[in-house]
Amino acid sequence: MPLFDCISLSEKHAVVFDIGTRFTKFGFAGEPSPRCIIPSEVKCAESGKIRPIHSYKNESDLYALLVDFIHLLYFKHALVSPKDRRVVIVESLLCPTIFRDTLAKVLFRHFEVSSILYVPSHLVSLSTLGISTGLIIDIGYQEAILIPVYEGVPVLSSWQAQPLAALAVHRRLKDDLVEYYKNIEKESGEKHEGNKISDNIVDLPDSVIEDIRVRGCFVTNRERAQRFALADKTDLSDKTDSSDKIKDVPDLVYRIGGKRIITIPGKIRESCHEVFFEYDNDYLSLPNMILDAIISCSVDMRKPLAANIVLTGGTSMTHGLKYRLLQELKHLINTERYKEKFKFDTFKFHKMITKENYGSWLGGAIFGATDVMMVRSLTKEAYLGFKCVPDWSSLIHNRSNKEKSQQQHTL
Ligand SMILES: Nc1ncnc2c1ncn2[C@@H]1O[C@H](COP(=O)(O)OP(=O)(O)OP(=O)(O)O)[C@@H](O)[C@H]1O
Ligand SMILES: [Mg+2]
Known part of the structure; x- marks a missing residue:
């Protein structure tokens, strides 16, 4: 008896997509990690500007963005033909209907894939750990x-x-840095208009701020966070003697593009994640x-x-x-x-048994290698019959076989 009798050897492995707001993970079912993790964005053919997939204005705009993006995934990164393989899509249960419908339309009508299996990202992340609760x-x-x-x-x-999530920390980090450099400029009485570091920081590309956040920042412990909050309120750091002062972590000297250097103060490095832990009356x-x-x-x-x-x-x-x-x-x-x-x-x-950023992708890759793929997939024929993707939240698609047969009798 073969070891893995659920995986058909004659069938090519399915492709697994996890299209996130910032990064898309793409690879093959049955593999332990994605073949590529790339930003979810495409270069606009007309304007030449980079556009994130989730910045769509309407359905036709999203359709065009997805066609370009999925073409890139199949023909630049994976180098396989879309018609040959089934597809697994790892999606959040809160994914907007317009997004899942348009994605299905692009895959079935433009790329002519044979079937799509939608798997809920939270549920499949759990299955990578082998637990059910x-x-x-x-x-x-x-x-x-x-x-x-x-x-x-x-x-x-x-x-x-x-x-x-990342965006909230990103904004906090940028604001803190601008405020820090504005204060320094005010104290040193700098008058050079147009050459201020604070202005330069406002103009820094998102990728640089992201790099500073990921490689230079961290979440501090509760005791230090509380002492920082107290010091901010009472300006404790100026008034108390040196033994009571909070010892800052080292500043980070960050080089931008080989020439410019900025310093990220230790306090900002450890306090920008406090945005996750701010308590107010809204809890x-x-x-x-x-x-x-x-x-x-x-x-x-x-x-x-x-x-x-x-x-x-x-x-x-x-x-x-x-x-x-x-x-x-x-x-x-x-x-x-x-x-x-x-x-x-x-x-x-x-x-997690993998890096957390592709935990849900791995869940999709596991499901894509089992016979769930055959039983639960939405086939092209079924899609063309329904003319939409069956939705778990819609009663039309979630009736029992008995209810369906009753309706057929009444018709
Ligand atoms: N080692 C790391 N430490 C901190 N942050 C990280 C690390 N690696 C990646 N990130 C951040 O995680 C974010 C992307 O996470 P993820 O890939 O889960 O998002 P996504 O799936 O695109 O978004 P969403 O799930 O909200 O649609 C990025 O902003 C990136 O900077
Ligand atoms: Mg995600």
Whole structure:
């Protein structure tokens, strides 16, 4: 008996797409990592400008962007013919309908693929760990999206999403740097208009700020964050003696394009991620999202979910994030809002078996190599019959066989 009897040897391996807001992961089913991770953007043929896929204005604009982008993936990066292989698409359950419909239209009508399997990103990330219950938080580029999964079923009533991901940190880092250099310029009384470092920082390309954030910044621990917040409020750093002063981490000397040099102060390096942990009356921080999601699940689900937290998405790779989240969760469950509702204090984080930024892609690659591919895929014939992609949220596509036959009788 063959070892993997679910993988048909005669059929070519399916291609797996995970089209994120910032990066697209693309590769083949059954492989342990994507063949390429490229920015989700294309060069506009008319204007020559780079356009992110998610900056579409309407359906026809998105169609044109996707045609160019998928052409690039197949013919520049993977070098395979689209007609030969089935497709797996890893998508968020909150993906806009216009996006999934247009993507299907591009793949079926323009590239003539034979079938598409849609897999929910949170559910398949969990399957890479071999567990069926967990609280999955995808911290990618634009949003942190949290969906609890209990015994293999997503608990959709408890989903949470906040704009607390790479983009929020990116903006905070840029603002902090501009403010820092403006203060220096004010203090030194610099009058050279048009040559200010603060203006140069405003003009820095996003890729440079991203590089500074990824390679030079980290999440600090709760004690230091609190001391910084206190020092900011009372201006403690100026008034106290040196023993009470917070020792800053070293500044980062960053070279831009081989010529220009800017200094990133240690305090900014460790404080730009505080945007995830700011508490206000709306309770919109990252730890609040986790606790609110757990509370909104039924009582018997809470403890297993808290003991199986899974962080995926590129931003969850930031140094210190897991440790800080754990500290904040332990602190928050003793506050007025949560103390009555939490009768336990054990929170555990899983370690992904891959790099977190392609954890959900790997889940898609695993499913694409099993017989789920044959059973659950949307075939070209079915798509042309429905004229749309069947949607889990639509009752028309989610009726039982009995209901369908009843309707056929009445017709
Ligand atoms: N080692 C790292 N440390 C910190 N951040 C990182 C690291 N590697 C990647 N990132 C950041 O992760 C972000 C991209 O993550 P990911 O690929 O999960 O996003 P996405 O899938 O495109 O977005 P979304 O899931 O929101 O649609 C980028 O902004 C990148 O800077
Ligand atoms: Mg993503």
